[in-house]
Amino acid sequence: MTSPQPPRRPSGQPRVPENYDPADFVPFAVTVDLAVFTVRESRLHVLLVERGEEPYLGHWALPGGFVRPRESAGQAARRELAEETGLSPDTVAGLRPEQLRTYSDPDRDPRMRVVSVAYTALVPDLPEPRGGGDAAQARWTPYDELGRLAFDHGRILADGRRRIGAKLEYTCLATAFCPPEFTLGELQQVYETVWGVVLDRPNFRRKVLTSPGFVEPVEGPPRRTGGRGKPAALYRAGAATALHPPLLRPEGRTTP
Amino acid sequence: MTSPQPPRRPSGQPRVPENYDPADFVPFAVTVDLAVFTVRESRLHVLLVERGEEPYLGHWALPGGFVRPRESAGQAARRELAEETGLSPDTVAGLRPEQLRTYSDPDRDPRMRVVSVAYTALVPDLPEPRGGGDAAQARWTPYDELGRLAFDHGRILADGRRRIGAKLEYTCLATAFCPPEFTLGELQQVYETVWGVVLDRPNFRRKVLTSPGFVEPVEGPPRRTGGRGKPAALYRAGAATALHPPLLRPEGRTTP
DNA sequence: CTCCTTAATAGTCACATTGACTATAAAGGC
DNA sequence: GCCTTTATAGTCAATGTGACTATTAAGGAG
Numbered sequence: 001m002t003s004p005q006p007p008r009r010p011s012g013q014p015r016v017p018e019n020y021d022p023a024d025f026v027p028f029a030v031t032v033d034l035a036v037f038t039v040r041e042s043r044l045h046v047l048l049v050e051r052g053e054e055p056y057l058g059h060w061a062l063p064g065g066f067v068r069p070r071e072s073a074g075q076a077a078r079r080e081l082a083e084e085t086g087l088s089p090d091t092v093a094g095l096r097p098e099q100l101r102t103y104s105d106p107d108r109d110p111r112m113r114v115v116s117v118a119y120t121a122l123v124p125d126l127p128e129p130r131g132g133g134d135a136a137q138a139r140w141t142p143y144d145e146l147g148r149l150a151f152d153h154g155r156i157l158a159d160g161r162r163r164i165g166a167k168l169e170y171t172c173l174a175t176a177f178c179p180p181e182f183t184l185g186e187l188q189q190v191y192e193t194v195w196g197v198v199l200d201r202p203n204f205r206r207k208v209l210t211s212p213g214f215v216e217p218v219e220g221p222p223r224r225t226g227g228r229g230k231p232a233a234l235y236r237a238g239a240a241t242a243l244h245p246p247l248l249r250p251e252g253r254t255t256p
Numbered sequence: 257m258t259s260p261q262p263p264r265r266p267s268g269q270p271r272v273p274e275n276y277d278p279a280d281f282v283p284f285a286v287t288v289d290l291a292v293f294t295v296r297e298s299r300l301h302v303l304l305v306e307r308g309e310e311p312y313l314g315h316w317a318l319p320g321g322f323v324r325p326r327e328s329a330g331q332a333a334r335r336e337l338a339e340e341t342g343l344s345p346d347t348v349a350g351l352r353p354e355q356l357r358t359y360s361d362p363d364r365d366p367r368m369r370v371v372s373v374a375y376t377a378l379v380p381d382l383p384e385p386r387g388g389g390d391a392a393q394a395r396w397t398p399y400d401e402l403g404r405l406a407f408d409h410g411r412i413l414a415d416g417r418r419r420i421g422a423k424l425e426y427t428c429l430a431t432a433f434c435p436p437e438f439t440l441g442e443l444q445q446v447y448e449t450v451w452g453v454v455l456d457r458p459n460f461r462r463k464v465l466t467s468p469g470f471v472e473p474v475e476g477p478p479r480r481t482g483g484r485g486k487p488a489a490l491y492r493a494g495a496a497t498a499l500h501p502p503l504l505r506p507e508g509r510t511t512p
Numbered sequence: 513c514t515c516c517t518t519a520a521t522a523g524t525c526a527c528a529t530t531g532a533c534t535a536t537a538a539a540g541g542c
Numbered sequence: 543g544c545c546t547t548t549a550t551a552g553t554c555a556a557t558g559t560g561a562c563t564a565t566t567a568a569g570g571a572g
Contacts, residue, residue: 027283028323030360030371067284069369073360102358102373104286104329113325115286115371117358170426185549203531205550210529229548230538245529248501441520459560461521466558485519486567501558 029109031116032077033064033153035100035160036085037143039177039193040125044143046157047129049084055110056150062157063138064116073117074099081121085129085138097121100160108152120160122176165194170246172214175237181218183232184208195249207247213240285365287372288333289320289409291356291416292341294396295433295449296381301396302413303385304405305340311366312406318413319394320372329373330355337377341385341394353377356416364408376416378432421450426502428470431493437474439488440464451505463503469496 036047048060063084067076077097082089097119104115129138143161146154167173168191175182177190188204191197208214215235292303304316319340323332333353338345353375360371385394399417402410423429424447431438433446444460447453464470471491 028286028371030284030286067360067371070362072362073358073371099357101355102329104323104373106326106328115284115323115329115373117360117371183549200531200533201548202533202550202552207530228540228546230550232549245504246502248530250531439520456560456562457519458521458523458562463559484517484569486521488520504559506560 027113029112029114030067030073031064031114032067032073032080033062033103033116033118033156034077034081034097034121035062035118035157036081036121036123037160037164037177038123038125038140039190040140042189042193044161044193045140046143046146047085047138048141048149049138051150059150060141060147061150062118062153067117074119077117077119077121087123087129091123095121095123100156100163103152103156105152116156118156118160120164122164122173124177124179161194165249168194169248170243172211172237172240172243175215178237181234181236183234184215185232187215187235191247191249197250199250211240211243211247213238214243283369285368285370286323286329287320287370288323288329288336289318289359289372289374289412290333290337290353290377291318291374291413292337292377292379293399293416293420293433294379294381295446296396298445298449300399300417300449302399302402303341303394304397305394307406315406316397316403317406318374318409323373330375333373333375333377343379343385347379351377351379356412356419359408359412361408374412374416376420378420378429380433380435417450421505424450425504426499428467428493428496428499431471434493437490437492439490440471441488443471443491447503447505453506455506467496467499467503469494470499 034047038045038047047063049063051057051059051061063080065076065080065084067073071079074097078092078095081087081095081097082092085092098121100118100120102115102117106113108114108116129140143157146157148154149157164173174187174190174194178186184205185201187208188199188201191204192199214237216238218234218236290303294301294303303319305319307313307315307317319336321332321336321340323329327335330353334348334351337343337351337353338348341348354377356374356376358371358373362369364370364372385396399413402413404410405413420429430443430446430450433450434442440461441457443464444455444457447460448455470493472494474490474492
């Protein structure tokens with residue numbers, strides 16, 4: 001059952017299950033960590049902040065921080081995202097960080113027992129973070145140029161990447177990586193970048209356009225230049241959230 | 257970043273982010289809750305325990321309990337599953353509770369701040385729990401006969417059900433509901449029960465048998481009686497873990 | 513022992529989706 | 543104008559799936 005008689009105060013004497021030694025009890029700290037992804041120049045990037053204190057001083061880490069006494073982990077995730085990344089309030093307001101999983105290894109933080117609830121968020125390319133809150137600086141880093149990160153953040157990012165790769169298959173999530181109006185070529189870039197594959201353009205196009213509610217055409221000026229070549233039509237995200245049938249990645253290989 | 261200067265002891269004065277009032281700080285308790293599902297008599301059942309204390313005294317709740325100082329949430333989940341359900345050690349040893357998500361609403365426990373990491377587990381029908389640990393009693397309850405559960409456990413079960421329904425589509429997880437050797441009819445029962453639909457038998461059969469590694473035939477006595485009718489061949493779970501292409505539920509409706 | 517019921521297994525056929533291609537259209541740079 | 547580049551249109555075969563029909567192998571009733 002949940003929480004049988006937790007200590008009311010650190011000095012209280014809780015009723016505990018057998019084999020449980022009250023002397024071992026220490027409070028847990030609960031934090032959130034954010035795995036924020038974007039696609040930039042056809043490469044997957046993640047948002048990192050530089051740690052300003054020990055342990056891992058000077059190392060790169062995921063943005064995040066404590067969950068406060070009166071907020072949920074989800075609220076903390078949105079707050080930290082705004083505080084630490086320096087993204088515009090408008091940008092942050094549109095994001096829906098999604099819970100990834102919780103990391104609770106007893107030794108994941110050398111100082112004390114910290115349980116962290118990790119979230120993923122997908123953003124379009126535009127914003128360049130500057131760092132805020134207590135993060136020394138924040139920046140986008142290509143996913144495949146990551147060095148060793150603080151704590152278990154490397155593992156969190158690997159889990160996050162696998163998750164978003166899978167979600168691209170059966171949800172309309174890919175549009176979250178794109179600006180409000182985008183071309184099908186840009187959308188395809190998202191898939192190719194996250195999955196690390198090359199897709200056939202006409203087939204991709206057909207699949208997206210025949211999936212009801214995935215994208216809807218933008219009426220106005222039906223074109224826009226990306227440089228040379230024929231101008232592409234613009235689309236925006238549709239109302240659908242799931243993709244039926246799914247858009248499976250080639251070969252069924254789950255990129256590890 | 258993760259855990260910038262947490263309080264070392266309840267009286268310590270931590271460095272905190274702006275807008276953060278140290279006086280508000282209270283330690284979090286961290287628990288695990290288990291959503292254990294089985295299929296019994298063509299109905300989805302969940303494992304519940306009766307609470308022996310306030311709050312929610314006498315209400316039914318999910319098995320679970322505190323995460324101990326030196327164990328991870330996953331270890332706690334396995335331990336509680338063994339302690340509180342009274343399932344045989346052999347049965348429990350084969351289970352791989354999978355993390356569902358973390359529930360952290362500030363008011364989910366009226367006594368104090370409790371963050372709970374929820375897990376799902378799927379078991380074959382056989383075992384009848386007796387309750388152990390500090391659970392007054394434990395029993396299987398049909399999913400659609402649930403009353404109001406303690407805390408937010410009703411919501412956890414709803415999330416867990418949705419998750420396993422989705423995982424049946426693209427993983428080989430369904431075999432976890434079956435005994436070591438099973439017929440294709442039993443496997444189909446699992447899908448029909450969890451999804452709440454009726455499937456075409458020949459088509460289901462074809463799909464399962466052509467999915468490499470989903471099931472493998474048992475050599476020995478190639479039959480077994482379930483009552484009347486032609487005896488069915490026996491199979492056991494194969495080595496595959498993912499299903500490519502997936503076995504999509506009819507109509508693409510995500511049972512809410 | 514024969515017929516009837518029940519359930520498993522085998523097989524068929526049309527249709528939808530997909531992967532691999534080919535062809536055409538509309539821009540910019542010389 | 544011609545070449546390059548990119549978007550868009552369309553074709554065709556292989557595959558997977560939904561809806562069926564047929565056959566096989568039990569147990570039970572008479």
